[in-house]
Amino acid sequence: xxxxxxxxxxxxxxxxxxxxxxxxxxxxxxxxxxxxxxxxxxxxxxxxxxxxxxxxxxxxxxxxxxxxxxxxxxxxxxxxxxxxxxxxxxxxxxxxxxxxxxxxxxxxxxxxxxxxxxxxxxxxxxxxxxxxxxxxxxxxxxxxxxxxxxxxxxxxxxxxxxxxxxxxxxxxxxxxxxxxxxxxxxxxxxxxxxxxxxxxxxxxxxxxxxxxxxxxxxxxxxxxxxxxxxxxxxxxxxxxxxxxxxxxxxxxxxxxxxxxxxxxxxxxxxxxxxxxxxxxxxxxxxxxx
Amino acid sequence: xxxxxxxxxxxxxxxxxxxxxxxxxxxxxxxxxxxxxxxxxxxxxxxxxxxxxxxxxxxxxxxxxxxxxxxxxxxxxxxxxxxxxxxxxxxxxxxxxxxxxxxxxxxxxxxxxxxxxxxxxxxxxxxxxxxxxxxxxxxxxxxxxxxxxxxxxxxxxxxxxxxxxxxxxxxxxxxxxxxxxxxxxxxxxxxxxxxxxxxxxxxxxxxxxxxxxxxxxxxxxxxxxxxxxxxxxxxxxxxxxxxxxxxxxxxxxxxxxxxxxxxxxxxxxxxxxxxxxxxxxxxxxxxxxxxxxxxxxxxxxxxxxxxxxxxxxxxxxxxxxxxxxxxxxxxxxxxxxxxxxxxxxxxxxxxxxxxxxxxxxxxxxxxxxxxxxxxxxxxxxxxxxxxxxxxxxxxxxxxxxxxxxxxxxxxxxxxxxxxxxxxx
Numbered sequence: 001x002x003x004x005x006x007x008x009x010x011x012x013x014x015x016x017x018x019x020x021x022x023x024x025x026x027x028x029x030x031x032x033x034x035x036x037x038x039x040x041x042x043x044x045x046x047x048x049x050x051x052x053x054x055x056x057x058x059x060x061x062x063x064x065x066x067x068x069x070x071x072x073x074x075x076x077x078x079x080x081x082x083x084x085x086x087x088x089x090x091x092x093x094x095x096x097x098x099x100x101x102x103x104x105x106x107x108x109x110x111x112x113x114x115x116x117x118x119x120x121x122x123x124x125x126x127x128x129x130x131x132x133x134x135x136x137x138x139x140x141x142x143x144x145x146x147x148x149x150x151x152x153x154x155x156x157x158x159x160x161x162x163x164x165x166x167x168x169x170x171x172x173x174x175x176x177x178x179x180x181x182x183x184x185x186x187x188x189x190x191x192x193x194x195x196x197x198x199x200x201x202x203x204x205x206x207x208x209x210x211x212x213x214x215x216x217x218x219x220x221x222x223x224x225x226x227x228x229x230x231x232x233x234x235x236x237x238x239x240x241x242x243x244x245x246x247x248x249x250x251x252x253x254x255x256x257x258x259x260x261x262x263x264x265x266x267x268x269x270x271x272x273x274x275x276x277x278x279x280x281x282x283x284x285x286x287x288x289x
Numbered sequence: 290x291x292x293x294x295x296x297x298x299x300x301x302x303x304x305x306x307x308x309x310x311x312x313x314x315x316x317x318x319x320x321x322x323x324x325x326x327x328x329x330x331x332x333x334x335x336x337x338x339x340x341x342x343x344x345x346x347x348x349x350x351x352x353x354x355x356x357x358x359x360x361x362x363x364x365x366x367x368x369x370x371x372x373x374x375x376x377x378x379x380x381x382x383x384x385x386x387x388x389x390x391x392x393x394x395x396x397x398x399x400x401x402x403x404x405x406x407x408x409x410x411x412x413x414x415x416x417x418x419x420x421x422x423x424x425x426x427x428x429x430x431x432x433x434x435x436x437x438x439x440x441x442x443x444x445x446x447x448x449x450x451x452x453x454x455x456x457x458x459x460x461x462x463x464x465x466x467x468x469x470x471x472x473x474x475x476x477x478x479x480x481x482x483x484x485x486x487x488x489x490x491x492x493x494x495x496x497x498x499x500x501x502x503x504x505x506x507x508x509x510x511x512x513x514x515x516x517x518x519x520x521x522x523x524x525x526x527x528x529x530x531x532x533x534x535x536x537x538x539x540x541x542x543x544x545x546x547x548x549x550x551x552x553x554x555x556x557x558x559x560x561x562x563x564x565x566x567x568x569x570x571x572x573x574x575x576x577x578x579x580x581x582x583x584x585x586x587x588x589x590x591x592x593x594x595x596x597x598x599x600x601x602x603x604x605x606x607x608x609x610x611x612x613x614x615x616x617x618x619x620x621x622x623x624x625x626x627x628x629x630x631x632x633x634x635x636x637x638x639x640x641x642x643x644x645x646x647x648x649x650x651x652x653x654x655x656x657x658x659x660x661x662x663x664x665x666x667x668x669x670x671x672x673x674x675x676x677x678x679x680x681x682x683x684x685x686x687x688x689x690x691x692x693x694x695x696x697x698x699x700x701x702x703x704x705x706x707x708x709x710x711x712x713x
């Protein structure tokens with residue numbers, strides 16, 4: 001049973017991490033609590049569906065087209081709805097909730113409430129420590145490592161990364177020093193949504209598309225970023241795996257309560273916050289910056 | 290000045306024409322409110338079934354009342370009951386008070402239909418239920434006939450009988466596995482979404498399966514909207530289950546079947562998986578839903594002479610097979626017959642005729658019980674067991690059950706990876 005818990009915990013955690021990293025990045029840099037983050041994840045999945053079913057594109061091409069289409073849509077939304085009110089954090093929060101609802105309703109109008117599916121990139125399964133895991137899940141696990149490496153390179157080894165870090169440290173000073181902070185926020189938004197879109201491409205073939213699919217991952221993602229320390233990328237990564245393992249433990253130890261796995265994960269978050277209100281890496285991340 | 294006079298005359302003429310037309314609309318048509326969650330498959334089934342029946346009836350001239358032919362006019366009423374019960378109550382109020390519906394049909398979620406039923410009964414409107422399975426809806430007719438007599442359930446069979454069919458299907462597959470794979474004692478994992486309707490099923494299954502000679506190796510209760518059940522499937526495999534007894538009415542049925550097929554877990558899924566009743570299930574699972582066995586209402590088999598023509602017409606017109614909420618087709622036809630026998634639109638007179646219904650319907654011979662429920666059993670509506678085989682939803686049950694075999698039924702197929710696993 002131990003190996004089942006380890007493998008399933010890793011798989012669950014990697015899927016959550018794909019979403020949480022992007023969310024954490026845009027908050028850490030631009031102080032935007034983007035509630036629509038998982039709505040863009042959903043939108044990417046629907047774009048893949050359109051590419052595959054309506055345009056007849058093979059799965060890889062559908063993904064290649066869907067990711068930039070999602071990023072483009074997000075940037076247009078950013079310019080129209082978020083950029084004008086970016087200084088008001090509460091207003092941004094409400095605007096992104098509204099944006100997510102608009103995306104949900106638009107998809108409901110176009111596709112109805114039908115449950116749809118997109119094909120996996122890789123079919124079949126592998127056995128890890130005697131546990132069957134779909135190749136698509138393994139791909140998700142691998143992609144987390146790639147995504148983390150790319151985010152690290154972007155932030156630490158590029159000029160735009162430097163600009164992002166400077167803006168995150170002090171937006172006003174960065175502005176006074178002549179940096180285009182709006183452009184930096186847009187670039188960060190693009191990177192963040194790109195991660196969400198790729199998460200959509202990797203995760204959605206394992207599950208089901210419907211216009212309400214953004215809500216559950218949103219709750220889990222918020223729990224993860226609060227647990228890890230809001231704005232901390234490595235905190236989000238650690239939080240993802242903690243909650244991933246918590247879910248696997250619930251399923252294996254109390255199968256009759258498998259439906260409680262989300263609630264147990266959220267309870268762990270509350271428990272950690274009672275002991276450490278800033279989250280696991282809240283302060284550490286501030287010091288890093 | 291002349292131009293102004295002309296405009297006034299045109300306006301007056303238009304108003305007179307419109308007002309003269311209104312009584313004509315009212316007199317010529319029988320308005321039927323079709324209630325359902327129209328943005329979802331269940332609501333589409335309600336609407337499509339009713340549309341097909343209304344078009345057939347209208348093409349034959351309509352419904353004869355007092356020697357005059359009256360056309361059927363359908364009113365599409367979105368109850369949004371998946372997301373909001375209050376929306377459903379508003380919708381039925383709207384259908385009755387604003388659209389002046391003469392009769393009502395449809396409904397899906399028991400929680401919503403219970404309230405909709407009350408509103409319809411208060412207004413003495415006949416409501417032909419085509420979606421909610423809870424026995425309570427008809428038990429109300431038995432306990433307070435005068436108030437609830439306007440309610441009839443056309444489809445599906447009530448949940449008590451659904452459970453009976455559930456255990457028959459499970460027993461059938463267990464027997465096939467035991468015989469074909471030489472398994473002395475069949476182990477069963479119960480995987481049932483966490484929902485109120487599943488509580489009695491799970492507790493009865495835990496008691497009943499050992500009596501049927503099977504061993505229950507565990508009970509897993511995922512969320513109805515879980516999107517990943519990989520951990521549950523790992524646990525089921527670890528427990529050594531030969532059969533997974535499923536009980537899903539929500540979206541979890543899709544990722545369950547998808548991941549089961551992808552991981553080739555050596556356990557056969559049998560039971561209720563409402564998503565697997567739909568034509569879109571196979572695509573949604575990317576073809577991994579093959580071998581899923583579920584209770585169903587419609588399939589392309591000859592239950593009665595009416596079944597296959599209905600199935601084909603529906604498929605041709607709407608591009609998909611009918612799901613059970615398309616029983617509104619049946620509802621409209623029995624309503625037409627009852628109105629014509631009563632020769633009246635008066636609810637009380639039509640109720641008396643509806644109670645006499647005995648029709649070889651599309652899902653079986655439709656006869657109402659005393660409490661206005663569908664009669665279940667051999668010779669009446671039995672329900673079906675359908676299994677996805679090579680991308681087709683095939684009827685595999687009843688086949689010889691109580692002497693009932695429908696023409697077109699095919700044998701159940703064990704998933705090949707299970708055969709391979711246990712033959713080793």
